[in-house]
Amino acid sequence: MNQNWLVSLGAGLTSLAVKWNLPVKGLIRSTIFEQFVGGESLDQTIDTIKTLDRFNVQAILDYGAEGKETEADFDRTKEEFIRVVRFAATRPNVPLMGIKITGLARFALLEKLNPLVRLTDQTVDIDTSSLTPSEKQEWERVVSRTxxxxxxxxxxxxxxxxxxxxxxxxxxxxxxxxxxxxxxNQKDAVVFNTVQLYRHDRLSFLERSFALAQNRNAILGVKIVRGAYMEKERKRALERNETVLIQPDKAASDRDFDAAIDFCLDHLDRISLIVASHNEYSVQHTVQKLLDADLPLNHPHIHFSQLFGMSDHITFNLAKMGCNVSKYLPYGPIADVIPYLMRRAQENSSVAGQTSRELFLIRKEVARRKL
Incomplete structure (x- = not known):
């Protein structure tokens, strides 16, 4: 994954190989799958969860279903999500689980509704009047599943x-x-939204969401990330001659990310925050803000998280400091988690990507141990 050309070639070939049922699952399982995924079933995640627990690291379980198309698939995914919740309730170090709405709803339906959304600091509404009767029933089932x-x-x-x-x-x-x-979220933070700060409009969206939650007397649950769809977003906008929502450069993303963290920490009594970052500076910035405000590092409304297979040096040091920190632990059949794996490969393939940084740290530690 440190070779950009290999990632570009491999991403396309892997997706096609799985689609055509070519015998590549063994290779995927023993390489990229083993690095980033907890297993093909919920039970296969248990050993990893137990290992994390020994180091005071929690887990956010994520069933890797997305991009489904049939009502039967959506119902099966809903039942699996519920099974994960019940499983998590039996594990003291699994306080959260992740879901994708595309595991519960048809992509085209979500896209059709997208221009019909109104979300302000006073109201949130989805106008379904232009849907056909069958589409309205379909949307009601999506809401019911969620x-x-x-x-x-x-x-x-x-x-x-x-x-x-x-x-x-x-x-x-x-x-x-x-x-x-x-x-x-009237009493505690149960539901968390995810805000991607590689988009230039998301800081204002975060502020608007908080105002809406305040007006509804709810606690805002929010996971702050930089994002995972940047290349796809930019390509689509340019192809359609649409406004590019992506920040002009990484510095702008970093600025808005840290501003979002500051905003949440300034309202920590009414915001429950998940800092999902592999950026050492952003993590240090958050910890320092807590210390400066004389807030405990294990404050119930602050949680750090990194993806399984990445940034262990951040995760385990935060755990040693006493912070609430987790690994985002996906699982599922290889065919279902391929989109997730391809995003991990693509976001790590740049020279400044996570893989390059981690390879540097590993080589540095190997050299130290040889001394």
Missing amino acids: VEVCETGANLNIGIVIDAEESWIQDTIDALTMQVMTVF
Whole structure:
């Protein structure tokens, strides 16, 4: 993954090989899958969860289903999400689980609703009047599935983190998330939305979401990330001659990310924050802000998280300091997690990417041990 050309070639070939049922699953399983995924089934994650627990590291379980298309698939995914919640309730170091709305809803339906969303500091609404009768019923089932998962989480004290996805369906996801959040986050943070700060409009969206939650007397649950769809977003916008939502450069993303962290920490009594970052500076910045404000590093409204297979030096040092910190631990059949794996490979393939930094740290440690 440190070779950009190999990632570009491999991503396309891997997706095609799986689609055509070529015998490549063994190779995938023993390489990129083993690095970034907890297993092909929920039970296969147990050993990893236990290992993390020995080092005071928590886990956010994520069933890797996305991009499904049939009602039967959506119902099966909902049942699996609920099974994860019930499983997490039996594990003291699994306080949260992640879900994707594209595991519960047809992508085209989410895209059709996207321009029909109204989310302000006073109201959140999705205008379904232009849908056909069958589409309205389909949307009602999406809402019902989402509510059922979140309600199970609320009953069992397991947080539900709703992941961000592509911008052309994100407004629909945001509106649905805020609707269920204002129901279930009245006393504690159960539902969390994800805000991607590689988009230049997301800092203002975060502030608007907080105002809406305040007006509904709810705690805002939010996971702050830089994002994972940047190249796809930029390519689509340029092809369609649309406004590019991506920040002009990395410095702008970093600036808005840290501003978002500061905003949340300034309202920590009414915001429950997940800092999902592999950036050492951003993590240090957050910790220092807590120390300067004389807030405990294990404050119940602050949680750090890194992806499984990445940034162990950040995760385990935070755990040693006494912070609430987790690994985002996906699982699922190889064919289902291929989109997730390809995003991990692509976001790590640049010269300044995570893989380059981690290879440097590993080589440095190997050299130290040889002395």
